[in-house]
Amino acid sequence: xxxxxxxxxxxxxxxxxxxxxxxxxxxxxxxxxxxxxxxxxxxxxxxxxxxxxxxxxxxxxxxxxxxxxxxxxxxxxxxxxxxxxxxxxxxxxxxxxxxxxxxxxxxxxxxxxxxxxxxxxxxxxxxxxxxxxxxxxxxxxxxxxxxxxxxxxxxxxxxxxxxxxxxxxxxxxxxxxxxxxxxxxxxxxxxxxxxxxxxxxxxxxxxxxxxxxxxxxxxxxxxxxxxxxxxxxxxxxxxxxxxxxxxxxxxxxxxxxxxxxxx
Amino acid sequence: xxxxxxxxxxxxxxxxxxxxxxxxxxxxxxxxxxxxxxxxxxxxxxxxxxxxxxxxxxxxxx
Numbered sequence: 001x002x003x004x005x006x007x008x009x010x011x012x013x014x015x016x017x018x019x020x021x022x023x024x025x026x027x028x029x030x031x032x033x034x035x036x037x038x039x040x041x042x043x044x045x046x047x048x049x050x051x052x053x054x055x056x057x058x059x060x061x062x063x064x065x066x067x068x069x070x071x072x073x074x075x076x077x078x079x080x081x082x083x084x085x086x087x088x089x090x091x092x093x094x095x096x097x098x099x100x101x102x103x104x105x106x107x108x109x110x111x112x113x114x115x116x117x118x119x120x121x122x123x124x125x126x127x128x129x130x131x132x133x134x135x136x137x138x139x140x141x142x143x144x145x146x147x148x149x150x151x152x153x154x155x156x157x158x159x160x161x162x163x164x165x166x167x168x169x170x171x172x173x174x175x176x177x178x179x180x181x182x183x184x185x186x187x188x189x190x191x192x193x194x195x196x197x198x199x200x201x202x203x204x205x206x207x208x209x210x211x212x213x214x215x216x217x218x219x220x221x222x223x224x225x226x227x228x229x230x231x232x233x234x235x236x237x238x239x240x241x242x243x244x245x246x247x248x249x250x251x252x253x254x255x256x257x258x259x260x261x262x263x
Numbered sequence: 264x265x266x267x268x269x270x271x272x273x274x275x276x277x278x279x280x281x282x283x284x285x286x287x288x289x290x291x292x293x294x295x296x297x298x299x300x301x302x303x304x305x306x307x308x309x310x311x312x313x314x315x316x317x318x319x320x321x322x323x324x325x
Binding site: 052053057060061064065066106120122123124125126127129149152155156230232233 | 264265267268272273274275277278280281304318321322
């Protein structure tokens with residue numbers, strides 16, 4: 001297995017994974033979306049809400065706000081020693097109080113843990129007009145995307161096969177494919193056509209259709225994948241990918257243990 | 264209020280709304296503003312492009 005990183009920033013990653021089968025690539029993708037534990041608001045107590053939004057709408061908006069996840073200090077509530085009753089190891093309490101006229105932002109939420117706060121401070125929650133008030137207390141928990149989308153740290157995680165574009169010797173460099181390519185990655189180089197950046201190819205096959213003498217063949221490499229992964233802010237993109245791989249390893253270990261106990 | 268996240272992919276787009284609204288009011292091209300804000304996918308772009316602000320309409324009847 002080989003990994004080549006094309007792009008890596010705090011909330012975005014693009015890399016090429018080679019030498020694996022589609023099952024592993026898909027496992028990694030699904031793990032990023034639904035298996036990585038992520039912190040999100042799960043329960044709220046509303047003491048006062050005279051804003052234009054209903055309590056339920058405020059609850060929904062609070063739940064979708066990304067919160068920085070710290071896996072060293074928090075555990076999933078079902079794995080916690082307190083038997084899901086709620087303690088400082090599996091729960092984080094947050095408070096919010098505001099009085100109009102003001103725009104309430106996620107940055108106004110006060111966290112009881114100084115190390116953990118909202119990942120995006122500019123999310124507008126509700127605009128309060130004159131004499132309107134919002135006072136609430138929220139409880140955030142760890143969860144996985146499998147349970148609810150608010151626990152899904154990976155945004156638009158996906159992959160495509162690496163395209164292999166080959167030109168036969170019969171190619172007469174007429175340039176029709178070059179004009180057709182929407183990503184403009186084909187170029188006439190003397191008497192033949194070359195591909196400037198095969199990773200940008202979207203596998204649309206317009207070049208294959210445009211060729212009158214059928215000199216272009218476009219195939220997909222079954223063992224290499226171009227991955228794109230984006231994080232909602234609760235993890236840095238790199239951490240998200242590492243965490244998702246770790247979850248697969250842990251699950252594989254568990255399966256192994258079960259199989260051994262049967263024999 | 265603008266939805267917190269994109270309905271389709273889950274990207275947090277609400278934090279970009281005020282910037283987007285302000286720049287479009289200054290007659291900038293909405294498509295270019297979205298490119299500039301890093302909103303790439305069309306699922307997220309439609310969230311900002313098609314949003315209608317209703318809060319001020321409701322506020323007097325509270």
